[in-house]
Amino acid sequence: MPELPEVEVVRRGLERWVAGRRVASVEVRHPRAVRRHTAGPADFAGRLTGRVLGAPHRRGKYLWLPLEEPGAAPEPRDASPGRARESLLAHLGMSGQLLVQPHDAPDETHLRVRVRFADALGTELRFVDQRTFGGLSVHEADPHDPEATPSVVAHIARDPMDPAFDEDAFHLALRRRRTTLKRALLDQSLISGVGNIYADEALWRVRMHYDRPTATMTRPRTAELVSAVREVMAEALAQGGTSFDSLYVNVNGESGYFDRSLDAYGRQDEPCRRCGTAIRRRPFMNRSSYYCPACQRPPRPSVR
DNA sequence: ATGACCACCTGCGAGC
DNA sequence: TGCTCGCAGGTGGTCA
Structure with a gap:
């Protein structure tokens, strides 16, 4: 889990x-x-x-x-x-x-x-x-x-729920990197605890595209993103986590039920809860990215 | 040094 | 029924 x-x-x-x-x-x-x-x-x-x-x-x-x-x-x-x-x-x-x-x-x-x-x-x-x-x-x-x-x-970064998480250092690391937003969210040496589900959920919440270059992030946008990660994780935790099947259970074998609250992950072809556009699934690093093509606009190709 | 890919496993559902 | 394929909440090691 x-x-x-x-x-x-x-x-x-x-x-x-x-x-x-x-x-x-x-x-x-x-x-x-x-x-x-x-x-x-x-x-x-x-x-x-x-x-x-x-x-x-x-x-x-x-x-x-x-x-x-x-x-x-x-x-x-x-x-x-x-x-x-x-x-x-x-x-x-x-x-x-x-x-x-x-x-x-x-x-x-x-x-x-x-x-x-x-x-x-x-x-x-x-x-x-x-x-x-x-x-x-x-x-x-x-x-x-x-x-x-x-x-x-030691090589694992502090997670966003940790009081010692350094948002400023995270922002500077994003600016320094030549990579894209979702890759960075999944990089446990930059920010830990985020996986494929919560990366997609946080990006949907702040209307950012997974392929946006990290170097384009501004301090306010980073703050927004980190807040969204914290919020979606806190909500999931309050519901016992996300489980689609019996593989993801607590120590007593019980499933959480945050899967019902997911806005993007796993919702291919279902309407975006904000604008009604069909959620898309795109292959990404041997897995999938789910996003709303209307709310989360792809980065302009000229930006690098 | 940094970024991207692939191997590591098992099981399940879809399609033929 | 049974096969093959694609897919799954992650993380390293390796290659360029």
Whole structure:
């Protein structure tokens, strides 16, 4: 369940149902699901076993849970310098799910990793992923970082819901780049958390064409765009995210219903909710862009 | 250094 | 019925 709102729904589920629990055992049922853990599945399981999962954090579409020492107070403020902290990192890819399931729930077809806990709550954490583009891994983090951000997340920009998101820097990056608006929105090193759905939705809201050169953006237009991204994501989050099918669910297996509120994505040939013109679908980077040809005028060819 | 493409997977619906 | 094709909420590595 890929974009920021869907990942945030999962983060909140983990915070409620998983944080503070001690890992009793880890079963890796498909090594590909743990491929980003370069030391291998056995090392992955070994690093988790006996540790307490801390409060989950998220940046863009990545989420992670700091690993606390057995018996240690969560997030100790006097972490001894030099002693690296570790976090369990998760990315859901295109089809990943993190589910909290009763022990006796039948194994899902694409169950990849199972985490059992040393408590009597009767539930376990499962990573289920049909296409295995997502995965889990354990990484070291800066011992002074209270969020224990894994070092491999460093290249991911702050997301627009993050108070530390720097709109000015984002605008300057757009001006500097020789690319187009939607490519930039999907570039997780410029702004994170935006995927194909919310890029199209935000562009529709501000009536901008996906192929507009980023260098033509003015400060007010960038501000408008970022606001639209924030608004569409906040609305989606309030509805539990977007799901067209059972692949995109929260930790309890429930779907969000923002798909009913989509204005552009997936609405090929349906009338634009603003002007009635048929929404168009165009191939774009091996996927699709949906837009209103009347509201979102293509950039003038002379502009470069 | 920056930008564009393609591979990595599995499953589903449409069309023949 | 069953095949092939196109398509799917993402992200790297690689090439120019």
